[in-house]
Amino acid sequence: MWTAAAAVTLFLLSACAQQTAAGTPGPGPSPETSSAPATGGSGDALVLRVSSAGGFVPPSAIVGRLPETSVYADGRVIFNGPVTLSYPGPALPNLQWGTISPATLQQLLDKAVAAGVRPGIDFGQPGVADAPTTEVTVVTAAGKRTVGAVALREAQPDDPQLTKAQQQARTKLRAFVDELGDLTTRLMTGEPQQYRPEIIAGIVQPYVEPEDQPGRPRAVPWPGPALPGEPMNPDLKLSCVAATGEQADAVLAAAKDATAISPWVWADKSWSVLLRPLLPDETGCADLKAAR
Structure with missing residues (x-):
């Protein structure tokens, strides 16, 4: 040993x-x-x-x-x-x-x-x-x-x-x-940088108009994989998509014009999408299903 x-x-x-x-x-x-x-x-x-x-x-x-x-x-x-x-x-x-x-x-x-x-x-x-x-x-x-x-x-x-x-x-x-x-703040060997993921996941559910907004937030076209994607929890109507390559780049670019409550539009339907960058030890939606 x-x-x-x-x-x-x-x-x-x-x-x-x-x-x-x-x-x-x-x-x-x-x-x-x-x-x-x-x-x-x-x-x-x-x-x-x-x-x-x-x-x-x-x-x-x-x-x-x-x-x-x-x-x-x-x-x-x-x-x-x-x-x-x-x-x-x-x-x-x-x-x-x-x-x-x-x-x-x-x-x-x-x-x-x-x-x-x-x-x-x-x-x-x-x-x-x-x-x-x-x-x-x-x-x-x-x-x-x-x-x-x-x-x-x-x-x-x-x-x-x-x-x-x-x-x-x-x-x-x-x-x-x-x-x-x-x-x-103390132990890094250099200044922290923005993390850019190779894969970005979207936690998807049907869009619901927010009650505390005077008007509907501006819709953003969804440039990633087809929504709503892979079911995660049917009882909660949650599903997941994972964007890689050019689609991941497109989602990251579109996110600059979106907010946390923006409706994302795909095939004439509006969806709520919670963007979740995947970390180096994660490979797809399956890693998020185990969340507790």
Whole structure:
């Protein structure tokens, strides 16, 4: 078996050799606690992610929800950029990306494991209703580990439904999640750039006139695959399309003239389309069906 030092050295060499542009891909610790990165594979391999699941939000928002932060084996970090406070917001989410060094990546994996992303950690169930679950995923030589903490940001640190040990575990995990968020300002090797996906998905449902608008928003012709696309949840009348190549370019261009509530017109019918850029470890609508 490789020692931890050998695994880190191999990772540093491979990560330096695999730097690519985002969207164009492009006796040591025991196995249960090792934070050495998983070696080999593609630079598109996910190694660290913070995301949300559940919560009191519309079904389309759950399916189309983006992770807060995703970190890949080649050092790319893709994250949600600043959001405008104007209404309606833009049709396309403000995804950005930058890179971190192999040393910084290793430090983050170490800190994630130390913060509780490992077996046997109990984060409890606070007395907060309808709050999302913050999930943290780490992929190392020990395998893939995902932990979830309900209402990590919404619950009070001294919630009486949590034991002292659970309160301490949640404090450590939240501190790590907050530190990972600081990647957008402190740890990047250069200025963040706009993320341009190779594939953009659309979460589609029949268009309904918004009640809080004085007039109908301007319609935008849909330049992507035929709507409504592949059914995702028949009970909720949600479907999905995935645009690639020239169609993806056309959708991205059309989105500049659309808002989050614009009706998209295809074959003389109007549809609501929630645009969801796919990340390097995602390949199509099937990846979004598993959203919770």
